[in-house]
Amino acid sequence: MPVNLPLPDPASINTVAGLHIGTTMAGIRKANRRDVVVIHWPESATVAGVFTRNRFCAAPVQICQEHLAASVRPRALLVNTGCANAGTGERGLADARASCVELAGLLQCESTQVLPFSTGVILEPLPMDRLLAGLPAAVAQLGQSADGQRWLEAAQGIMTTDTQPKLVSRHAVIAGQPVNVTGICKGAGMIRPNMATMLGFIALDAQVPQAVLESWVRAAANTSFNRVTVDGDTSTNDSFVVVATGAGSLKIAGDDAASRALFEVIEAVAIELAQAIVRDGEGATKFIAINVQQGRSEQEVAQVAYAVAHSPLVKTAFFASDPNLGRILAAVGYAGVDDLEVEGIELYLDDVHVATRGGRHPQYLEADGQRVMKQAEITIRIMLGRGTHHTTVWTCDLSHDYVSINADYRS
Amino acid sequence: MPVNLPLPDPASINTVAGLHIGTTMAGIRKANRRDVVVIHWPESATVAGVFTRNRFCAAPVQICQEHLAASVRPRALLVNTGCANAGTGERGLADARASCVELAGLLQCESTQVLPFSTGVILEPLPMDRLLAGLPAAVAQLGQSADGQRWLEAAQGIMTTDTQPKLVSRHAVIAGQPVNVTGICKGAGMIRPNMATMLGFIALDAQVPQAVLESWVRAAANTSFNRVTVDGDTSTNDSFVVVATGAGSLKIAGDDAASRALFEVIEAVAIELAQAIVRDGEGATKFIAINVQQGRSEQEVAQVAYAVAHSPLVKTAFFASDPNLGRILAAVGYAGVDDLEVEGIELYLDDVHVATRGGRHPQYLEADGQRVMKQAEITIRIMLGRGTHHTTVWTCDLSHDYVSINADYRS
Numbered sequence: 001m002p003v004n005l006p007l008p009d010p011a012s013i014n015t016v017a018g019l020h021i022g023t024t025m026a027g028i029r030k031a032n033r034r035d036v037v038v039i040h041w042p043e044s045a046t047v048a049g050v051f052t053r054n055r056f057c058a059a060p061v062q063i064c065q066e067h068l069a070a071s072v073r074p075r076a077l078l079v080n081t082g083c084a085n086a087g088t089g090e091r092g093l094a095d096a097r098a099s100c101v102e103l104a105g106l107l108q109c110e111s112t113q114v115l116p117f118s119t120g121v122i123l124e125p126l127p128m129d130r131l132l133a134g135l136p137a138a139v140a141q142l143g144q145s146a147d148g149q150r151w152l153e154a155a156q157g158i159m160t161t162d163t164q165p166k167l168v169s170r171h172a173v174i175a176g177q178p179v180n181v182t183g184i185c186k187g188a189g190m191i192r193p194n195m196a197t198m199l200g201f202i203a204l205d206a207q208v209p210q211a212v213l214e215s216w217v218r219a220a221a222n223t224s225f226n227r228v229t230v231d232g233d234t235s236t237n238d239s240f241v242v243v244a245t246g247a248g249s250l251k252i253a254g255d256d257a258a259s260r261a262l263f264e265v266i267e268a269v270a271i272e273l274a275q276a277i278v279r280d281g282e283g284a285t286k287f288i289a290i291n292v293q294q295g296r297s298e299q300e301v302a303q304v305a306y307a308v309a310h311s312p313l314v315k316t317a318f319f320a321s322d323p324n325l326g327r328i329l330a331a332v333g334y335a336g337v338d339d340l341e342v343e344g345i346e347l348y349l350d351d352v353h354v355a356t357r358g359g360r361h362p363q364y365l366e367a368d369g370q371r372v373m374k375q376a377e378i379t380i381r382i383m384l385g386r387g388t389h390h391t392t393v394w395t396c397d398l399s400h401d402y403v404s405i406n407a408d409y410r411s
Numbered sequence: 412m413p414v415n416l417p418l419p420d421p422a423s424i425n426t427v428a429g430l431h432i433g434t435t436m437a438g439i440r441k442a443n444r445r446d447v448v449v450i451h452w453p454e455s456a457t458v459a460g461v462f463t464r465n466r467f468c469a470a471p472v473q474i475c476q477e478h479l480a481a482s483v484r485p486r487a488l489l490v491n492t493g494c495a496n497a498g499t500g501e502r503g504l505a506d507a508r509a510s511c512v513e514l515a516g517l518l519q520c521e522s523t524q525v526l527p528f529s530t531g532v533i534l535e536p537l538p539m540d541r542l543l544a545g546l547p548a549a550v551a552q553l554g555q556s557a558d559g560q561r562w563l564e565a566a567q568g569i570m571t572t573d574t575q576p577k578l579v580s581r582h583a584v585i586a587g588q589p590v591n592v593t594g595i596c597k598g599a600g601m602i603r604p605n606m607a608t609m610l611g612f613i614a615l616d617a618q619v620p621q622a623v624l625e626s627w628v629r630a631a632a633n634t635s636f637n638r639v640t641v642d643g644d645t646s647t648n649d650s651f652v653v654v655a656t657g658a659g660s661l662k663i664a665g666d667d668a669a670s671r672a673l674f675e676v677i678e679a680v681a682i683e684l685a686q687a688i689v690r691d692g693e694g695a696t697k698f699i700a701i702n703v704q705q706g707r708s709e710q711e712v713a714q715v716a717y718a719v720a721h722s723p724l725v726k727t728a729f730f731a732s733d734p735n736l737g738r739i740l741a742a743v744g745y746a747g748v749d750d751l752e753v754e755g756i757e758l759y760l761d762d763v764h765v766a767t768r769g770g771r772h773p774q775y776l777e778a779d780g781q782r783v784m785k786q787a788e789i790t791i792r793i794m795l796g797r798g799t800h801h802t803t804v805w806t807c808d809l810s811h812d813y814v815s816i817n818a819d820y821r822s
Binding site: 122190236 | 464465466467468495497498499500501502503532533534535600601642643644645646647721722723724727728730731733735736737738740741742743744745746748749751752753766768769770771809810811813814815817818819
């Protein structure tokens with residue numbers, strides 16, 4: 001069973017002024033499922049994104065980056081699920097461009113103002129006929145600023161193996177002005193984002209200068225989507241985009257208290273969305289935070305955290321609720337920190353002190369480890385005893401269902 | 412079902428002159444299983460080894476390296492299964508030393524002439540009473556050069572989650588002289604050796620100078636045990652040791668044709684042993700060779716091969732015999748080769764040309780991919796189109812049984 005939080009009530013989702021959403025069931029891969037999403041925003045908006053560093057980055061990711069760099073500001077995004085349009089060569093690029101041309105015609109903007117996104121099976125061509133045929137129905141739903149129901153439909157319309165749509169919303173009052181921040185994401189497998197996760201979108205109705213938004217999207221990705229992993233597989237389609245519609249009353253000038261306060265709201269939404277991916281990780285039964293402290297550099301704390309997070313032996317032990325905790329020390333040992341002294345290492349499982357100075361803690365009792373291992377949410381704390389850097393990576397366990405889901409994905 | 416080759420008939424195993432083997436059931440972790448192995452050789456022998464680079468290297472690995480560096484040449488090795496004596500701090504070191512002292516007393520040699528090895532559960536103390544109590548029975552079996560039955564018992568006595576003992580033997584005539592090379596190893600999980608695998612021993616009865624043997628053990632490890640992976644978890648106890656007893660008639664002087672011929676025999680035994688670990692990989696149903704060609708450096712071809720070999724998505728697709736081959740391209744893309752041009756990449760599954768210039772090959776038919784995926788032994792060939800370096804990594808698929816075995820390991 002996934003470790004999902006309850007789905008928010010659509011009535012609790014904050015409307016982002018100026019942002020319109022339309023979705024449809026285009027039959028991209030399967031009938032009767034929402035699989036095309038169009039999001040449209042006003043000319044006043046600024047938009048910034050970060051994308052996968054996978055060298056096999058998908059055609060839409062390439063076009064998206066090209067369009068973000070164009071001289072005209074983006075006005076819309078188009079997402080399909082069911083097909084990733086990755087590993088599709090020249091034809092894939094032409095298909096992604098053609099879908100932008102078609103939507104731009106319906107929205108009466110330039111094709112370079114449309115950002116395309118795809119998610120689903122790799123190495124198969126996009127079914128262009130069905131995608132293009134679905135666009136008018138999605139566009140017909142645009143009109144007024146999207147309410148919670150539309151946001152929920154958008155979250156549903158980008159799912160692949162997700163068991164639950166992922167939707168997070170916050171309202172804040174900053175410098176006396178109200179601001180709404182609402183985001184969606186998808187992803188459950190092929191999750192080890194490098195710059196951003198599979199697909200994540202956050203919108204807010206403040207007005208934010210382009211340069212500020214660009215720095216925020218990088219910073220927020222680094223502490224959220226870039227700190228979760230399900231299986232260590234970095235996707236070809238990872239994309240994280242933030243749209244500031246500028247249609248609300250809050251206006252951000254530059255680096256001041258209001259700016260920092262708004263960034264913190266965006267970052268909190270990004271972290272909750274990223275954690276939602278791990279909570280819904282393919283086959284997940286445990287939500288695990290790996291907190292590494294006292295490292296010499298940011299790189300080494302991340303290396304250690306990811307070595308533990310990616311170890312199939314650690315992940316299966318958590319699935320079994322078996323406190324076979326030597327596997328965690330083994331992963332710390334092979335994390336690639338060449339001069340690590342094991343005598344300096346302390347290991348905690350929640351409040352239980354498991355290992356000290358490289359060996360089992362004299363007061364450690366297996367019953368205490370067992371108690372924590374049975375929980376659905378667990379924090380592993382590793383102290384390296386050699387510096388002041390720290391980080392947290394969130395992951396899940398490795399279960400029979402992960403194997404089943406991925407053995408059967410295409411069938 | 413593992414992809415094991417048939418177990419060799421003990422009658423076909425070549426006796427290595429001068430090498431004696433004794434085993435016993437000491438009840439280290441479980442009753443009625445062979446779990447202690449003693450191997451003894453004459454003063455004429457040279458011995459060399461390579462060991463895990465895991466920073467949490469086990470106590471016996473540390474003592475073993477200390478004893479190999481001592482002024483007297485090793486005369487024996489002592490292995491126990493059931494407990495890895497890793498993550499055991501000062502007590503673990505004292506236990507490993509004490510077991511060497513006890514065996515040295517029985518064999519009438521120095522304690523620094525005994526090399527200790529342990530494998531099994533991490534973070535638990537070695538049950539010294541049972542280990543020491545078992546030694547006389549094992550020593551009582553020494554006496555004449557070990558025959559195939561004794562070798563088979565030694566291979567059984569070092570198993571953990573292995574479903575089959577791993578034993579490879581060759582006879583050759585080099586420079587007119589006969590030579591026998593016989594080896595054993597163990598390992599099925601926590602397999603991603605870095606310098607050597609869990610436990611591998613090869614013995615030969617030629618006389619080989621110490622410096623030559625040391626260069627051979629490093630070179631043979633690099634093309635064999637350092638090229639297999641089951642789950643990417645580098646063990647705390649990896650050790651690979653070669654003993655040249657010097658009791659046969661072949662004498663190696665230095666770098667000549669006879670020397671190269673003998674190295675090739677040892678390397679072939681090491682590769683077959685290493686492959687045996689993958690064939691018996693925990694839960695394995697497929698034996699997969701990943702051959703990466705046309706790379707710019709040895710490092711980048713290894714990076715790409717390991718990225719594919721460690722991808723849970725690739726491994727589950729092989730388990731399902733599902734030609735979801737975009738997952739292979741995705742792994743190539745995130746392997747960390749920053750300037751890789753996907754347009755140069757060709758992908759073959761055995762004889763089937765799957766992808767060309769970064770996209771699906773126009774003549775590729777899913778039925779052809781399906782045919783190969785159903786085989787028990789598969790070669791993935793990836794051409795990077797940018798150089799002349801190449802390597803092969805051997806791995807297995809990721810199945811339900813891997814999860815079951817590792818969720819239940821200690822119970």
